[in-house]
Amino acid sequence: MKYTDITTELVESDKSIPLTMSFCSLKSIDYIEDEFINTYLNMNEKDYYNKLKYDARKISFLLGRVSSKRAIASYMDCNDYQSISIEKGIFCNPIVKCNNHNITVTITHTKHIGMTAATKEFYPIGIDIEGIDKHYTKAIKTQLTDKEIQLVEQHSLGAEVGFVTLWTIKEALSKVLRIGFLTSLKTYEVERIEGNDYCINGYYKNFKMFKSTTYKIDKYLVTICYPSKCDLKLNYETVYNAIINDL
Incomplete structure (x- = not known):
């Protein structure tokens, strides 16, 4: 290992x-x-x-x-x-x-x-890691709101990466709440995403007390959800080196 x-x-x-x-x-x-x-x-x-x-x-x-x-x-x-x-x-x-x-x-x-x-x-806090898979993105899209689909279409991420990004943002929040996806996924709706193609900040419609940061590393997306009152001092290079070292 x-x-x-x-x-x-x-x-x-x-x-x-x-x-x-x-x-x-x-x-x-x-x-x-x-x-x-x-x-x-x-x-x-x-x-x-x-x-x-x-x-x-x-x-x-x-x-x-x-x-x-x-x-x-x-x-x-x-x-x-x-x-x-x-x-x-x-x-x-x-x-x-x-x-x-x-x-x-x-x-x-x-x-x-x-x-x-x-x-x-x-x-x-909550974390999630997902692989980027075009077959997976089709299933994810069916679980997103119209607003979330628009967010992806308006961002430079593209559908394949964008839909999985929203999924990891939601799953990380579900772990913060300690209930997983035992409630409607609409409850975890992502209101806004911003940033570049490698480091994306996510904000929630119904849980404004939390925010998330997503790192795109090779074919993986790593998301950390944490209190919005806090700043996460974790740079892209650190996460990148950790994932690449383990591949």
Whole structure:
């Protein structure tokens, strides 16, 4: 498994809030050895992992666990990954259990890339990573409002990238709210997008207390949703290098 850890920050007025991120990639379960499993998974997690029958499910589980534990460990400046436990809330949102620290994490993954961001629980955040696929964009368009389709048509992104961009902006918000897409997608309607073809800021119609930043990296889109009172100090080059390193 390859991984890249990043330390950045949210800034609220003149207050800096540390935010750590971890990017991981894994293309084959054959590369995983027992020593690696013993480093990152606790007893309950190992039992669960060993019961998984399919390699794809094992890969997605490891991408989520390793990226989240590395992001949390980086945030707390510790290397005891087994002391960190990630459990599921009632809506499958990740819950951190680690020495009573008030930390929130948000996790996302594609087929081979996993990504987690961690920060203070007082600052809700959500992330999403999606591959750009022209077949996928057709399905996404059917789930967008007329206003959102117009946003894409008016921007230089083009339909293939634009529709997936809006999807990641919505999904990142759904993770902030910790309910996923259990309500109408219209609730998450994107009111405005601005920026260039590589770094896009998104704003919501019904959730003006949040905003998002999307980075276009090769054939992937990475979106982070965070409180609109804050500025995200994460530049394009940092995200680019992290993703390219893991490809």
